[in-house]
Structures are given as structure tokens and as C-alpha cells.
Amino acid sequence: MKITVSKETKSFEKRVALSPSAVKSLVKAGFVCIIESGAGDGSYFSDETYEEAGATIAFGTAQALREADVIVKVNAPTVEEVQFMKRGSVLISYLYAYTIPTVIDALNEKGIASFAMDAVPRISRAQKMDALSSQANLAGYKAVLLGANALGKIFPLMMTAAGTITPSRVLVFGAGVAGLQAIATAKRLGAVVEATDVRPETKEQVESLGGRFLQVEGAEGVKVEGGYAREVSAEYLQKQQELIKNRIKEADIAITTALVIGKKAPVLITEEMVRSMKPGSVIVDMAVESGGNCALSVFGKTIIAHGITIIGEPNLPSLLPVNASELYAKNISTLLLHLATSAGFKWEIEEEITKGSLITYQGELVNAFTKEILAKTNS
Structure with a gap:
């Protein structure tokens, strides 16, 4: 053939x-x-x-x-x-x-x-065929590097004669393959990492990588199939937004990876949340090709809104x-x-x-x- x-x-x-x-x-x-x-x-x-x-x-x-x-x-x-x-x-x-x-x-x-x-089904004997995972792994890594490059401070704790530099704080939305790699990469670079996901079973994975898991009480509004969120209720999204509203104020970098198959990506970071972030903070919206998890993301562009850099770079694996x-x-x-x-x-x-x-x-x-x-x- x-x-x-x-x-x-x-x-x-x-x-x-x-x-x-x-x-x-x-x-x-x-x-x-x-x-x-x-x-x-x-x-x-x-x-x-x-x-x-x-x-x-x-x-x-x-x-x-x-x-x-x-x-x-x-x-x-x-x-x-x-x-x-x-x-x-x-x-x-x-x-x-x-x-x-x-x-x-x-x-x-x-x-x-x-x-x-x-x-391709997400089953053990199809792991070598799983392109979604292989590409998402690279995307999660690259998202952290893009965020770090746009941030005006370093990731790790650094003690110098001129004073101590506190570590950057990274907030990751979604603990799938991309999110877990983002957590691992940010942690390796020395950041303090927090993460949230609609699937409570990802808590152990996040914590195994050194991240803190932010859990929404009651996951009855989430339908999971084949490891993916198929449907997330408006009530659940509201609870999630309430949970992260205070955490995002402390974040230096927010990385969003949330997708719902067959639907537009859910908006997790509202304009109000962007306004609440510290000046100079960075958002890397990995869901920009599916509509974006940040209300202000622009496909294919990096913008500054309310003093926050918002990176809407599509197709992150293609950068590697x-x-x-x-x-x-x-x-x-x-x-x-x-x-x-x-x-x-x-x-x-x-x-x-x-x-x-x-x-x-x-x-x-x-x-x-x-x-x-x-x-x-x-x-």
C-alpha cells in the first residue's frame, strides 16, 4: 500500500x-x-x-x-x-x-x-496510539514556558545578599494530561502550584506532583465519560468560580486547559477575575481554539487587559x-x-x-x- x-x-x-x-x-x-x-x-x-x-x-x-x-x-x-x-x-x-x-x-x-x-479509545492497549495525550503533554510544558517568559519575575525562591525573592504562584485549571504536565513543569521551575479540576479523582495525581488541589464540594453537576468531562452544569461552574475567585487574586500565572468535548470551552476566568489579579500577572489560555476559558482571550494573539497579559496562542504542540x-x-x-x-x-x-x-x-x-x-x- x-x-x-x-x-x-x-x-x-x-x-x-x-x-x-x-x-x-x-x-x-x-x-x-x-x-x-x-x-x-x-x-x-x-x-x-x-x-x-x-x-x-x-x-x-x-x-x-x-x-x-x-x-x-x-x-x-x-x-x-x-x-x-x-x-x-x-x-x-x-x-x-x-x-x-x-x-x-x-x-x-x-x-x-x-x-x-x-x-482513539483511551484504553491501555491503545496508549501508543494516543495522540491527544502525547501532544497535550508537550502543550502543558510549553504553556508554562510561555507564561514564565511573559512574567516579570522568576519562579523559584531565591535568597540573595540583597534580599529574598518569594516564589511565583501558578494556578492550573484542569488536571488532564496537559494540566498535569503544566503542574509538574511549574513545580520543577520552583513555583508554588495550585490546581482545580471537575473530576475529584484527579486530586491524588495533582498532589503527587507537589501541587495543592482546590476541590469543589459536590461533583454531581459533572458527567465524565472515558476520562473526559462530557457535560458540566451551570451550578457546578458557579461553585468552581466562587472557589477560585479568591485564589486567582494571589496567582502570578493562571493556565487554563478545560475542554468539554463537542461543546464550546467553558469560561472559567471572567473579566471581573482578570481585574482582580495582580498587575503584571499572566494568563495562558490553552483552550483558545475552542472558544477560550478566559472571557478576554483572543485567538492567536497576546494582549494586555487591565494590566494582565493574556496569551491566546493556539496549537502549542506546534511550537515544539x-x-x-x-x-x-x-x-x-x-x-x-x-x-x-x-x-x-x-x-x-x-x-x-x-x-x-x-x-x-x-x-x-x-x-x-x-x-x-x-x-x-x-x-
């Missing part, structure tokens, strides 16, 4: 779906790899490096996609890119299918089967493109090798990983969760 990697077209994207080392492994497994010229430039992988790994270089997106049996990407394709794809081919990428109904329709019209990296691409390439190639051999796909439709990540198949939308979200959106 021929696997193609085309250039990513989404703004702020420097990652590539396959690294040269992943190409080398797939070629060894019997696959033919075709890389569009320049696809790896943002991750510092040259065409020559891919050729040395055994890939063929294609010039132009149309040429690359028309030859492919399997297309692997970081981000979902555009409708135009789908038109270049061969009928009956297979796409593997991040999709967030419920956000791109026109692309899903285009895939179905051409009979293209698609697998979503964002829909070498590591992000290497990890993503391992995730996507592991999934591919689970789904197929060089002779073709197994199509074990009821197998758990296949069933969870398969979005379109034989001209139909088959993913139950995507159907549910789209039905609610259209109702």
Missing part, C-alpha cells in the same frame, strides 16, 4: 504526520511512503532525510494525494484536498468530525474511509514541532499497523480501537459519538 503525507495547510501548524524514522519503520514493514516536497520543513525534516529513510518525494499536493491508498495527516483535510484523493482510499488524521460536517460529506461522497486520531511530530508519527504509525498490513486493511469493524476511531466507511458516517453530536447541533 502507498502511504502519502501532504503538506499541512492549517494556520499555526508546523508539525508533519510522519517523521523520517517512522517512514523507515513503515518501509521496512512493506509500505510505500510518498512525502510531498517540503511537508517536513516546519519540523526540520528535509526531503533528503525522507529519501534516505526510503520515501519517494512528490511535488505538489494533487500528485501526492492522487497516488495514495492511505493519507496520513495531522489536521483534517479541506474539501478541496478531499477532491484530490483517490476514491476508496483511507484517511487517518485528527478530525474532530462533529466540527467539519462539509468535509465528512465530501469524504462520504468519494467513499473514503476515515479514522480520527482524536477518537520536532518532538511533536516524532511523537505524533509514532502514534499514527502504530494505529496504522494495528489497522492494516502492507497488503491492505483488516476492517475488523467491531474491534474496539477500530470501532472507536472509524468515522466514515463505505460512504456513511458510522461513528456513534459524532452522529450524536451532529444530531444535537442540527436539532
Whole structure:
């Protein structure tokens, strides 16, 4: 089978779906790899490096996609890119299918089967395929560095002849993979760290990293599924805001990571809270691509509001493109090798990983969760 990697077209994207080392492994497994010229430039992988790994270089997106049996990407394709794809081919990428109904329709019209990296089940045997975790880990690390760079003070306690510098205080919203890495990174840099999450079971993880867990009394307003918050009640959000209102006044940096799958990110930091923060403090809104956890965040920009720096940098993993691409390439190639051999796909439709990540198949939308979200959106 021929696997193609085309250039990513989404703004702020420097990652590539396959690294040269992943190409080398797939070629060894019997696959033919075709890389569009320049696809790896943002991750510092040259065409020559891919050729040395055994890939063929294609010039132009149309040429690359028309030859492919399997297309692997970081981000979902555009409708135009789908038109270049061969009928009956297979796409593997991040999709967030419920956000791109026109692309899903285009895939179905051409009979293209698609697998979503964002829909891979969070089970132990799929850990090496879990791109959400590998990328969120890097994002949490980078968020702390961005916050530290924008802050006008250092993180650690420092005792000098001229006096003692007290440690910075970091408040992290959300203790998922990104939040836990943010906690760990801030703690390593010497900050005093507090964290809050809608899932009370994360308390132990936060404390194991040296953070203090701020717990909302009564979590009955939260629906958790597969480790993610599916729904958070307005009453619970109100309780959470009351809890953190006083804590955010003391924070030098606030990092927000809260997402609700299939919905706009919840607003956790109101304008009133921003006003209450110490002048020179920093907010890093990691949910800015989904609407933002801070009411004042601006997608793709760093602004100063009421004396507070608010960083709305999207796609934080892309700021670490070498590591992000290497990890993503391992995730996507592991999934591919689970789904197929060089002779073709197994199509074990009821197998758990296949069933969870398969979005379109034989001209139909088959993913139950995507159907549910789209039905609610259209109702």
C-alpha cells in the first residue's frame, strides 16, 4: 500500500504526520511512503532525510494525494484536498468530525474511509496510539514556558545578599494530561502550584506532583465519560468560580486547559477575575481554539487587559514541532499497523480501537459519538 503525507495547510501548524524514522519503520514493514516536497520543513525534516529513510518525494499536493491508498495527516483535510484523493482510499488524521460536517460529506461522497486520531479509545492497549495525550503533554510544558517568559519575575525562591525573592504562584485549571504536565513543569521551575479540576479523582495525581488541589464540594453537576468531562452544569461552574475567585487574586500565572468535548470551552476566568489579579500577572489560555476559558482571550494573539497579559496562542504542540511530530508519527504509525498490513486493511469493524476511531466507511458516517453530536447541533 502507498502511504502519502501532504503538506499541512492549517494556520499555526508546523508539525508533519510522519517523521523520517517512522517512514523507515513503515518501509521496512512493506509500505510505500510518498512525502510531498517540503511537508517536513516546519519540523526540520528535509526531503533528503525522507529519501534516505526510503520515501519517494512528490511535488505538489494533487500528485501526492492522487497516488495514495492511505493519507496520513495531522489536521483534517479541506474539501478541496478531499477532491484530490483517490476514491476508496483511507484517511487517518485528527478530525474532530462533529466540527467539519462539509468535509465528512465530501469524504462520504468519494467513499473514503476515515479514522480520527482524536477518537482513539483511551484504553491501555491503545496508549501508543494516543495522540491527544502525547501532544497535550508537550502543550502543558510549553504553556508554562510561555507564561514564565511573559512574567516579570522568576519562579523559584531565591535568597540573595540583597534580599529574598518569594516564589511565583501558578494556578492550573484542569488536571488532564496537559494540566498535569503544566503542574509538574511549574513545580520543577520552583513555583508554588495550585490546581482545580471537575473530576475529584484527579486530586491524588495533582498532589503527587507537589501541587495543592482546590476541590469543589459536590461533583454531581459533572458527567465524565472515558476520562473526559462530557457535560458540566451551570451550578457546578458557579461553585468552581466562587472557589477560585479568591485564589486567582494571589496567582502570578493562571493556565487554563478545560475542554468539554463537542461543546464550546467553558469560561472559567471572567473579566471581573482578570481585574482582580495582580498587575503584571499572566494568563495562558490553552483552550483558545475552542472558544477560550478566559472571557478576554483572543485567538492567536497576546494582549494586555487591565494590566494582565493574556496569551491566546493556539496549537502549542506546534511550537515544539520536532518532538511533536516524532511523537505524533509514532502514534499514527502504530494505529496504522494495528489497522492494516502492507497488503491492505483488516476492517475488523467491531474491534474496539477500530470501532472507536472509524468515522466514515463505505460512504456513511458510522461513528456513534459524532452522529450524536451532529444530531444535537442540527436539532
